[in-house]
Amino acid sequence: MAQVKVIKCLQFRIYPDAAQQVLIWKTFGCCRWMWNHLLDERIKSNKVLDGVKFKNTTPAHFKKIPENSFLKEVDALALANEQLNVNRACSKCFAKGKTPKFRAKRNERRSYTTNAVNNNIELIHIRDTENYLKLPKLRLVKIIRHRNIPDGAVLKHVTVKETASGKFFAALTYEVMQEEVQPVTEFKDVESFDYNMRDLVVSASGRYDIQAEDIHWYRKMEQKLAKEERRLSHMEYGSNHYRKQKHRVGAIHEKIANRRNDFLHNLSRDVADEFDAVAVEDINLHGMAQALNFGKSIHDNGFGRFRGFLAYKLKAQGKALVKVSWNFPSTQRCSVCHHINSKVKDLSVREWVCPSCGALHNRDKNACANLKQEAINYLNRWANGDSTLILTPEGVLSVKKPHLLKGGE
Numbered sequence: 001m002a003q004v005k006v007i008k009c010l011q012f013r014i015y016p017d018a019a020q021q022v023l024i025w026k027t028f029g030c031c032r033w034m035w036n037h038l039l040d041e042r043i044k045s046n047k048v049l050d051g052v053k054f055k056n057t058t059p060a061h062f063k064k065i066p067e068n069s070f071l072k073e074v075d076a077l078a079l080a081n082e083q084l085n086v087n088r089a090c091s092k093c094f095a096k097g098k099t100p101k102f103r104a105k106r107n108e109r110r111s112y113t114t115n116a117v118n119n120n121i122e123l124i125h126i127r128d129t130e131n132y133l134k135l136p137k138l139r140l141v142k143i144i145r146h147r148n149i150p151d152g153a154v155l156k157h158v159t160v161k162e163t164a165s166g167k168f169f170a171a172l173t174y175e176v177m178q179e180e181v182q183p184v185t186e187f188k189d190v191e192s193f194d195y196n197m198r199d200l201v202v203s204a205s206g207r208y209d210i211q212a213e214d215i216h217w218y219r220k221m222e223q224k225l226a227k228e229e230r231r232l233s234h235m236e237y238g239s240n241h242y243r244k245q246k247h248r249v250g251a252i253h254e255k256i257a258n259r260r261n262d263f264l265h266n267l268s269r270d271v272a273d274e275f276d277a278v279a280v281e282d283i284n285l286h287g288m289a290q291a292l293n294f295g296k297s298i299h300d301n302g303f304g305r306f307r308g309f310l311a312y313k314l315k316a317q318g319k320a321l322v323k324v325s326w327n328f329p330s331t332q333r334c335s336v337c338h339h340i341n342s343k344v345k346d347l348s349v350r351e352w353v354c355p356s357c358g359a360l361h362n363r364d365k366n367a368c369a370n371l372k373q374e375a376i377n378y379l380n381r382w383a384n385g386d387s388t389l390i391l392t393p394e395g396v397l398s399v400k401k402p403h404l405l406k407g408g409e
């Protein structure tokens with residue numbers, strides 16, 4: 001069977017000593033400095049040359065200037081990566097007529113990425129309770145190796161980060177050879193999810209409905225967070241109390257994020273293992289949040305994040321997440337006879353009887369049934385080579401967007 005290269009990212013807690021912490025903080029600062037200066041150069045040269053070409057200033061150029069000698073203290077590869085970041089951000093933003101933002105010190109990005117070249121980065125094992133990660137400039141940093149590195153994995157780069165609660169982590173990105181996953185061709189079991197404000201998420205099988213009480217801990221922690229944030233706002237910026245309180249607030253944020261991710265990972269794991277394909281509606285969550293002013297609830301239950309987790313877990317098994325087009329009338333259509341009942345548009349209609357065939361429908365269950373039917377329709381069309389559909393590298397099957405359709409024809 002064919003082997004394919006896959007990227008695996010493993011994150012480990014690290015415990016830098018006091019001097020190493022200072023150097024890490026300096027590196028964050030130098031990366032921000034480099035980003036701002038390189039961006040400035042790019043914007044200036046872009047204006048002069050009218051966007052046709054740009055002068056590609058390198059970090060080395062800034063390092064040569066005597067008053068910038070502080071840049072030599074930190075990892076050179078971290079600074080080199082900032083140049084790539086700036087270039088990437090510029091080509092993306094300039095194309096849209098926008099400019100990337102300068103970084104402010106106050107909300108500094110607390111991470112930097114360095115590359116693995118000539119064994120400059122190594123995991124060093126002394127004994128089970130004593131492991132180190134050798135990093136450029138920092139040398140040996142204590143690391144907790146809670147899991148093993150896959151056999152034959154090749155280290156590509158490492159991201160060092162500090163979380164809002166003041167913990168340090170190293171994310172190690174490896175290239176691993178794996179057997180190619182064969183795509184699933186028979187879709188016997190298809191699940192579908194519909195999104196609903198009242199019960200949050202409803203599933204066609206009924207086994208994976210998520211109700212408000214399933215995530216009620218979230219509200220509780222939010223209240224606690226609000227209290228601590230209020231406290232922080234009364235403290236003097238930059239003071240010792242402020243710093244400690246900021247870490248406390250950060251720790252609550254992290255706890256909420258961790259619990260939510262655990263919950264969504266477990267749920268998506270079960271669903272991806274059990275079904276051959278999963279259907280969701282291709283709704284623009286951001287637009288919906290604004291239009292209906294449900295911003296907070298949408299953010300809370302993480303439906304978008306759930307779809308993301310689901311997509312890559314399905315893909316790993318050769319399965320697909322089907323995003324059914326937003327203009328498919330999943331709510332208004334009778335899943336039995338396909339009659340369209342526009343009266344169901346009103347959000348207050350929870351149950352209805354089909355005027356055509358007399359079937360009694362629960363609003364959400366009917367929508368789920370329709371999404372499931374449409375997903376099976378997509379999967380069959382895809383199997384028959386329908387070119388109006390697209391399967392993304394993320395494992396999402398959907399209708400091609402109109403501008404892509406034109407380009408392809």
Ligand SMILES: [Zn+2]
Nearest residue numbers: 334337354357
């Ligand atoms: Zn009907």
